[in-house]
Amino acid sequence: MIGRLNHVAIAVLDMDEALKVYRDTLGGIASEKVAQPDHGVSTVFIELPNTKIELLEPLGENSPISKFLERNTQGGIHHICYEVDDILAARDQLVANGARILGDGEPKIGAHGKPVLFLHPKDFLGTLTELEQA
Amino acid sequence: MIGRLNHVAIAVLDMDEALKVYRDTLGGIASEKVAQPDHGVSTVFIELPNTKIELLEPLGENSPISKFLERNTQGGIHHICYEVDDILAARDQLVANGARILGDGEPKIGAHGKPVLFLHPKDFLGTLTELEQA
Numbered sequence: 607m608i609g610r611l612n613h614v615a616i617a618v619l620d621m622d623e624a625l626k627v628y629r630d631t632l633g634g635i636a637s638e639k640v641a642q643p644d645h646g647v648s649t650v651f652i653e654l655p656n657t658k659i660e661l662l663e664p665l666g667e668n669s670p671i672s673k674f675l676e677r678n679t680q681g682g683i684h685h686i687c688y689e690v691d692d693i694l695a696a697r698d699q700l701v702a703n704g705a706r707i708l709g710d711g712e713p714k715i716g717a718h719g720k721p722v723l724f725l726h727p728k729d730f731l732g733t734l735t736e737l738e739q740a
Numbered sequence: 741m742i743g744r745l746n747h748v749a750i751a752v753l754d755m756d757e758a759l760k761v762y763r764d765t766l767g768g769i770a771s772e773k774v775a776q777p778d779h780g781v782s783t784v785f786i787e788l789p790n791t792k793i794e795l796l797e798p799l800g801e802n803s804p805i806s807k808f809l810e811r812n813t814q815g816g817i818h819h820i821c822y823e824v825d826d827i828l829a830a831r832d833q834l835v836a837n838g839a840r841i842l843g844d845g846e847p848k849i850g851a852h853g854k855p856v857l858f859l860h861p862k863d864f865l866g867t868l869t870e871l872e873q874a
Contacts, residue, residue, distance in 0.1 A: 613818060614748060616865050627865055631837045632822075633741035654822075656744045656790040661865075680866030683817045686748060688766075688788075703765045719809045731750050731761055731795075732814030736813035 607696055608688040612718075612738050613651070615660040617671045617684040621650060624661045624681070628652050634659070642717050646670050649717055660687075660717070685724070688738035693721050696737055705729040713739070741830055742822040746852075746872050747785070749794040751805045751818040755784060758795045758815070762786050768793070776851050778805050784850055794821075794851070819858070821870035827855050830871055839863040847873070 618624035621639055627703035629636040634652040641648045645725060652659040664672050674684055690696040693713050701707065706726035715724035716738060725735040752758035755773055763770040763867045768786035780803035786793040797817060798806050808818055824830040827847050835841065841862035850856035850872060859869040 608788065609787050611793075613749070614745070616867055618865050624865055627863070630866075631834065631839060653787055654742065654745050659745075678866050680862055682866035683820065686817065700765065705765060706856070728814055729761070730766075731752050731758055732812050732816035 607689055607699065608737075609691065609740055610689045611657050611690050612687040612736075613660045614686050615662055615677065615682060615684045615736075616665075617662045617674050618681040619620040619663070619675055620647060621661060621663040621677075624663070625650065628659065628661065634740055639663075640663055647717075685709060685734035685736050686724070687738050689740040690737050691740055693737055697723055699718045700725065741833065742825060742871075743825065743874055744823045745791050746823050746870075747792045747794045748820050749796055749818045749870075750815060751796045751798075751808050751812065752815040753797070753809055753813075755782060755795060755797040758797070759784065762793065773797075775799055779851055780806065781851075797868040817860055819868035819870050820855070821872050823874040824871050825874055827857060827871055827873040834859065 625636055628634045637651040639648055639650050646666050648663045648665045650661040706729050708723055708724040708726055713721035713723050721739045724739045727734045744758040759770055762768045773782055775786050780800050782797045782799045784795040796805050840863050842858040842860055847855035847857050855873045857871045861868045
C-alpha cells in the first residue's frame with residue numbers, strides 16, 4: 607500500500623529560527639514561506655535529493671499544531687507522509703483492518719493540492735501518519 | 741551539507757506488533773529482525789521506494805531508547821538520519837556554527853556499518869538528528 611515517503615513534517619515555533627538551522631547550518635535548499643490559512647500553518651519545504659522536510663509554523667489562533675508545540679517547546683517531528691496510489695482504496699482497506707482515520711474520514715486537499723488523510727497515531731506506533739494521493 | 745534522507749527511525753515497544761502495522765496493515769516490505777547488541781536495539785527496516793523506515797525495539801537492560809519509550813508509551817518517531825559526503829567535515833562545520841554533537845564527538849559505526857554522529861535535539865528544532873557518512 608504505502609509508496610514513497612513524501613515528507614517528514616517538523617513543527618517549529620519560529621520559521622526564521624528554523625531556517626537558520628535547516629538552510630544556514632545544515633545547508634538545505636529551502637522554498638519560499640507560504641501561508642496556508644486553510645490549514646492554520648505556514649510552510650517551508652526543504653528539498654532533499656530523495657524526499658523533503660516540511661517545516662510547519664503556526665498560523666492564526668487555532669493552529670492544529672499549537673497543542674503539539676505546547677508539549678514540545680523546542681519543536682519536533684509532527685508527522686510523516688506516505689504516498690498511496692489510490693487514497694480511497696487505501697482508506698477502505700485500513701478501516702477494514704480496524705485502523706482509525708482522523709476527522710470525518712473523507713480526504714481533504716492538503717498543502718500540496720492533493721487529497722490527504724491523517725491516520726490515528728494510536729493505531730500507527732504513536733506516529734501521526736498522513737497518506738497523500740500520489 | 742545534508743544529502744539524502746537515509747531513514748526515519750520509529751521506536752516501538754514490541755516488534756511483532758510493529759510488523760503488524762507496517763508490514764501487514766500498511767503493506768511495507770520488511771527486512772529480517774536483527775539484534776544489534778552494541779546499540780542496545782533490535783532493528784527491522786521497511787524499504788520504501790525512496791528511503792527507509794527503521795523500526796527500533798529495545799534490546800538489553802540499558803537500551804538507549806528505553807527512556808524515550810517511557811515518555812512515549814505507544815512508540816513514536818525517535819530520530820531522522822541524513823547522509824553527508826564527509827562526516828568529519830560536516831561535524832567540524834556544525835561545531836563551528838555552535839551546534840552540539842552528542843557523546844564524545846567522534847563518529848561511531850552505526851547500524852548500517854557506516855560512521856554516524858548524533859546531533860543535539862535542542863540545536864535542531866527538538867529533533868534528534870543523525871548524520872551518516874554516505
